[in-house]
Every structure is written in C-alpha cells, then in structure tokens.
Amino acid sequence: MSTLSLEPTAAGRAFPLPERWLCGLLVLTLLWDLSGLDMAVMRAIGAGHGFALREQWLLARALHDGLRQAMALAFLLLCGWALWPRASLTRRERMTVALLAALSLLAVSLIKNTGLTSCPWDLQAFGGTARWVSHWAWGQADGGPGRCFPGGHASSGFAFLALSLPWLAPPAGVVRRRTAGLRWLAAALGVGALAGAVQTLRGAHYPSHTLWTLLICAGVSLAGWRLAQAGSHGPAIARVRHGWREGLRLLRPLLVPMACTLAVLWLSRLGLSVWQADRVSHERAWALLLGQGLRFDGVLLGFIWVLPAAFTPWMALHRRTWHAWTAFLRVYGGLALLLIGFMELATPAFVAQYDARPNYLFVEYLGYTKEVGGTLLKDHAAHLLAAAVLLPLGAWAFARLSRAGTPPTPPRAWQALAWSALLLVSLAVAGRGALGHRAANPASAALTSDHLVNELPLNSLYTVAYAIYQSRKSEAGITYAELPRAHVIERVRRETGLPDSAFTRDDLPTRHWQATAHPRARPLNLVIVLEESLGAEFVGALGGLPLTPNLDRLAREGLWFERLYATGTRSVRGIEAVTAGFPPTSAVSTVKLAKSQRDFFTLASFLKPHGYESTFFYGGESHFDNMRSFFMGNGFDRVVEQKDMPADAFIGTWGASDGDLFEVAHRAFERQPADKPFFALVFTSSNHAPFEFPDHGIELVEQPKGTVNNAVKYADHALGRFIERARRSPYWENTLFLIVADHNSRVYGPSLVPIDRFHIPGLIVGGPIAEARRIHTLASQIDLAPTLISLMGLSGEHPLIGRDLSDPAQARRPGRAILQFDKTQAYLEDTPGGETQVAVLQPDAPARLMTYRDGQLRDHAGGNADLIDKAQAHARFAQWAYQERWHR
Known part of the structure; x- marks a missing residue:
C-alpha cells in the first residue's frame, strides 16, 4: 500500500487514514445491529395499520422519486467528467472513480436482489404479512416479498464516496489539498443519509439498512481505489498497449463457451418453435420469441458467467495464473454447456407430457430413480438415445473450439480493474434482464394468452432454477396479491355459504360445525x-x-x-x-x-x-x-x-x-x-x-x-x-x-x-x-x-x-372451482346468466378476467372486480392456512 502525502492538521497530527474510518464504521454498524434498535425506531414511526408517511408527497415524490432521478443524472455527469479530455485529475483516476461508483451501486443491487429480508412495511406488526427475520439469517424467508436489504435508495448517494478518494488518498508522491475531498465526502454522506432517512420514515428500510449500504459502498470504493493504486507503479516492465486484439485474446475463454451456449439455446428454441408453429403463429409471437429469447438467454449467461468473467482480467496479470485459469474455464464452461444441453434435450418430452418447459416437477421426479428410470427406458428411449449421442458429440466439439490460443499481454492493474468492472456490470445487467427496479422473471415474457408460447422464449435451465428459487423462498408459494388478513378470512367464510354462527374458533378461522343432512x-x-x-x-x-x-x-x-x-x-x-x-x-x-x-x-x-x-x-x-x-x-x-x-x-x-x-x-x-x-x-x-x-x-x-x-x-x-x-x-x-x-x-x-x-x-x-x-x-x-x-x-x-x-x-x-396450473391459478364461477367466468392469477402480473365457453378461454369484455377479489382471497388464504397451521 502506498504512503499518503497529506497536509498535517493544526495540531500537527496526520489526517486519519480512510481505512481507520472504515473500521470505525464497521464497529458502529455491528453495535447498532446488536442493540436491536431497528424495531424500536420503526415502532416509534409506524403503527399496526402501517406508516403514515409512506405516501406523503415530499418524501414519496420529491425526496424518493425526484432524488433518484437527480442522482441518475449525477452519475451520467460523472461518466462524462471521466471521459473529458482535460481535468485536474488524470483520466485514469477519473475512470477509476466512475467505475467504483458503478461497482458500489452494483454490489448493493446484487445483495438486495438476492436477499429474502422484507421491508418494515411488509411486517405483520405494520399491517403486512411477513414476520421479522434478521438480515443476518441469510437465506431464511420471512413470508414477505424480500429484496429489501441493504438500502438501494441510500446507495444513490453513498456510491459517490469514491469522488473523495483522489484527494483523501492520492497516489504516492502526489500532494493535494484535502479540502476538496472532504467536501465530496460530506456531499456523498449527506445525500446518502438523506435518502436513507426518507426511506426509514416511509417504512421502507430499517436504519441498519442505511448503515450497511454505507459500509458496502465505502468498502468497495476504498478496496478498488487501493487496488488501482497498487497497479499504477512498481517495476517497469515492457508492456504492449492493450488494444482490441489483446482484448479479444483476454475475452476468448469467455466468448467461446458463451457463443456455444447461445447456439445450443437457439437451436433448441427454433426446434420447439417449429414443432409448436401453429400455436406461435396463432398468437403472432415470432417477434416475442426473438426479443424475449435473447433477453432470457442473457439472464442465464449473466448468472453463469458474471463471477468467472469478473475474475478473468485479474488472472491475466501473470502468465502462470492465466494458464491455470483458462484450464478451469474450459472445464467450467464445458460442464455448464453439458447441463444446458441436457435440459434442452429433456424439454420436448416434458412439453409433450405437461405442456410446459421443465419446472419444479422436473426436480421432484429426480428423487424417484426407480419409477422415473423405468418410465424413461420404456416410454422415452428415443430421447435417451439422442442424449447419449448428442451430449458426448457436443462435449467433443466444445473441447476443440475452446483450445487455448495465444495468451494476452498481461494488462496493468488499472486496465484489469476496468475490464473487470465492465464485464461485471455488463453481465450483472444481463443477469437482471432489466434496468428497472425489478429484475426479469418468467412473467416478463408472459405476453400472450397461450402459456406454452409464453415459455418458449425462456430456457429450461432457467425455468428449473427459478422454480427451485421460488420453492425455497416460501413453502406457501406465490403471493398473487396482498390483502388484509381480516378481509381474506371474511371473504373465504362467506363463500362457504355458512352463517357466521357456524364458525367456532378465531384462531382457526374456517373451523366450523357441520351437521349432517343424512342421519x-x-x-x-x-x-x-x-x-x-x-x-x-x-x-x-x-x-x-x-x-x-x-x-x-x-x-x-x-x-x-x-x-x-x-x-x-x-x-x-x-x-x-x-x-x-x-x-x-x-x-x-x-x-x-x-x-x-x-x-x-x-x-x-x-x-x-x-x-x-x-x-x-x-x-x-x-x-x-x-x-x-x-x-x-x-x-x-x-x-x-x-x-x-x-x-x-x-x-x-x-x-x-x-x-x-x-x-x-x-x-x-x-x-x-x-x-x-x-x-x-x-x-x-x-x-x-x-x-x-x-x-x-x-x-x-x-x-x-x-x-x-x-x-x-x-x-x-x-x-x-x-x-x-x-x-x-x-x-x-x-x-x-x-x-x-x-x-x-x-x-x-x-x-x-x-x-x-x-x-x-x-x-x-x-x-x-x-x-x-x-x-x-x-x-x-x-x-x-x-x-x-x-x-x-x-x-x-x-x-x-x-x-x-x-x-x-x-x-x-353458483358453483366454483379452483385450478392450479404450474404458477398460474384460475378461479372459475358460474354466473346467474349461465356463463362461467374465470379470474386468472399470474405472478407479478395483474389478474385477468376471462370467460370459459365451449372449451375455450377468452378475455371477458366487462369487469367483475368481485370475482377477482374472491380469487385473490382464496389464493392468499391457502398460503396462510398452511403457514399458520389453520387446517386442523
């Protein structure tokens, strides 16, 4: 680590190192977590019915939506400043600052989108459905929507902490006035703290979420800055300028397996689409297959390759590590390609049986090798033969295509940082499949009225992985709509046709006395x-x-x-x-x-x-x-x-x-x-x-x-x-x-x-x-x-x-029936006019009102909010009946 050249303070003492500040921040954050003050603060702000300031105009519109847009503009200005020909800082320093700001935002977003911690306003104590679970209990679902820890809004300010580092931790031998750095530090801390406080007052985040966001952004910024400094000096060695040819050599171990993966996915998708051409044409969905297919293939590539890609530029710093790393990438890429190929080869048989891409049912059946194995041997021998031939052939082809080429010229550390950040950001964005607040999910491709056509743009490894993720997230399944518990219970009781006096226990809401009509x-x-x-x-x-x-x-x-x-x-x-x-x-x-x-x-x-x-x-x-x-x-x-x-x-x-x-x-x-x-x-x-x-x-x-x-x-x-x-x-x-x-x-x-x-x-x-x-x-x-x-x-x-x-x-x-078809639930009810209306509930999508007549399901021209409410209430009730053990 380089020695800092900083002006002494008035008392003659050196300015504290940023690392000391970071350690102090870590101690403060841990002490806050141990204190248990999070819930005390939220109880002081909120009440049993929710948070009074949640939709307050100043907080929700000006300081949430407005501040977010302002900080997006500030980030664009930061990128422009990094590319500007002349400035007081070197271009490399400016590029490093911009990259570190982007990495800080990305780190918070990745943690937030994989976490299961729900927001305070989702808790039962404040009118929601989730129970309180500490963010230290990583991977434990709380019954709510999750994706709340750490604070994303606060990161829009704290990500700019990197702006202070060129002045507070300049390169060795460089003397700069720390005043400018302190101003940038104060600005970043002020904006981030304001954003975090706004979300706490609205009930969206605990105070600890803001502290952890600050810690993550500060850690990413300081670690990245020190790493870039370490590569900016040292023994002078002959290095060729890292041009586009060197970039291709650097990326070749990644591009070959990615290209092979895309080829496999598109060959499979093309075959499935031709097989189901009548249904695709009926829905006029050929453009959907192209656009959404590329999107979800990018999601899969992002998840598989984001971490290996981020490490690859650093492995190129030395020839020895490069050779070992490329060998690892060949094995990793080959195994990933075999798994993807296996899933796509298994898809036609699964579609023929269940009219859907493989889902959690595919995983469940893997545990019953005797029954499933016997069925495959006797009913799907052709598929097994195709897999036995095509998978080894594909492995052989990949082994030839991925043979090691000319190694790239070792980049400098700052170049490795730039490549790493570029790959990390690109593949992380591809893995999210969206630039908005919510990442892509299967509902993003559900744009037609044919469920199989909606699944063709996806890929089978993704559908299985998503099904596993959903099953681990909550044993109770998908929440189609959040409704007050009292309303759900009242609605379900009413639909039984029984009087209120028949129900005998409040703790078991549907327990009632049934008197026989046939003694x-x-x-x-x-x-x-x-x-x-x-x-x-x-x-x-x-x-x-x-x-x-x-x-x-x-x-x-x-x-x-x-x-x-x-x-x-x-x-x-x-x-x-x-x-x-x-x-x-x-x-x-x-x-x-x-x-x-x-x-x-x-x-x-x-x-x-x-x-x-x-x-x-x-x-x-x-x-x-x-x-x-x-x-x-x-x-x-x-x-x-x-x-x-x-x-x-x-x-x-x-x-x-x-x-x-x-x-x-x-x-x-x-x-x-x-x-x-x-x-x-x-x-x-x-x-x-x-x-x-x-x-x-x-x-x-x-x-x-x-x-x-x-x-x-x-x-x-x-x-x-x-x-x-x-x-x-x-x-x-x-x-x-x-x-x-x-x-x-x-x-x-x-x-x-x-x-x-x-x-x-x-x-x-x-x-x-x-x-x-x-x-x-x-x-x-x-x-x-x-x-x-x-x-x-x-x-x-x-x-x-x-x-x-x-x-x-x-x-x-009027009769009714409830049907579960994979992730979609349908609530059927006869109307007094002799028509059967259907409320169709899909994840992450509004309910659809349809009519079932002559074996066909069609969109209903009118409205029936009451039927949709019945459907949503029964779906939510089933979740609670299992979670709360009401069915006894």
Missing part, C-alpha cells in the same frame, strides 16, 4: 378409489372416448358429478384436495411440506374419533411423493403397498396392477369386523406411463399395447370387476364408494389455463345410495370431503372450505 342409524364405511390420470376425455359418460363402459354404467346408479374439476396436475395435488379438502397453491403440495406432516386435517383424522380404522392401499412404494409419511402422520392407521402384494401379482414400473390392488383391498374389507367402521383410500397406478398391465381381461383398443387408451380401458375393467365383487359382499350395503380421478393424463392446450383438461369424473355409489342423481353444479375436488361427511351421517367440527353438494341449498348456489 344414519349406524356409521357408514367409506372407500375412496383415486383413479390415476382419468380425465373426462376418456370417459364416455362425460362426452369422451368410449373407453369406460363400467364407469359409464355406474354413473346411472349413484351421485354423478357432471362438472367436477381437479385442483391440479399431479397426484399429490389430487390427494391433498380429495382426502384433506385443501385448496391448491403454486407451492409443492402439502403432502410433501414440513408443516403438514402432523396435525393436518384429513378425512382419516376426522373419522378417527368416530371409531374408524383408516388404511391407504397403493400398488407402488408408498414413500413416493412422501405419501406414507403424510398419511401416517395425519390419521391413517396402516399402509398396504407393493411389498404387501401377493407373489403372483403383476408388478410394473409403478407397482402392482389395478386388478391385483383391488383384490387385496377387497379381501381386507371382507375381513373387517361388522361393528368396526373403516375408511380406505385405494390409489391406482395402471393408467400411468409406460402403461403396463396384465395381458388378460380386455380387448385392446389399439396397437401397441402400452398406450393410454388401452390403459384406461384396463383400469375401467379392473374397477368394474371390483365394484361387482363388492356388490356381492356383506360390506356393500353399509359402504359409500367415491370414484374420482386425481387429475388428467396430460394437461395441455393453447390457453393460459387449459380448463377442459382439468375436467374429471366423480361418482358416489354404494348400498346406502337409494336414488341416482346427476349433479350439474360446477364443483371442485375440495367439495368432495364435506359432501362425503354429510352422506356418511356424521356431524362434527372441521376446517374445510368446500361445500356439501348433497345439501340442496348448497347445490343451488
């Missing part, structure tokens, strides 16, 4: 048959293919739901809705979340006090999707799974066939004591790719055997045989059977939400059903549990928000 002399048994992937398109009685003659016949014997809709696209979502009556969220199903593994309401937990024994029957391995843990922790008494199947059972990739599973369940029901009521959930799996089932029993619909149509016909055959055997058994007269699908086999279509693919069959049949009836009310899977409780002749307390559709009064109300 019974003795409690009825309950068997739920959850049919794998049986969408309405395969059911003749719902206008689908003639593949289910047994179910079609049974539909004339019981309560048949004409307009029943699944809540999601996965089995665990169906389990969550049917057995627990829980509404969907964008998060992982509660079957897999931590807070719902104990004391979470299910039909089994409700029936246990009534003396019921509950069993889960599954032909596969019950650890799949965490089913065993969820069921055994929430009221079920035992699990019968693949290991319990007979030795001669047909075992496929996903377990025992439906016929073998029903045989085991039927025998168990026959052994059940007549005076011991039972509840059984029988979850089938034969109608799951790769569609394996026994050779006997049905006449195939088509060839080859392993198709969805053949599997549906076999599943219907096994179901019909089971019901007929049950009908001849003693337990039939005292047992209700619910036959319902968990979801459709494939959920796809040129729409934001392909509603027709959520339509599923639902039937309640059995000895106690004296009269067949068709229920035309629009219904959701979450309505089945309260309907069953009533039909069983039971009364009791529970938290279910579904409706008892066996109650004529409830059946006459």
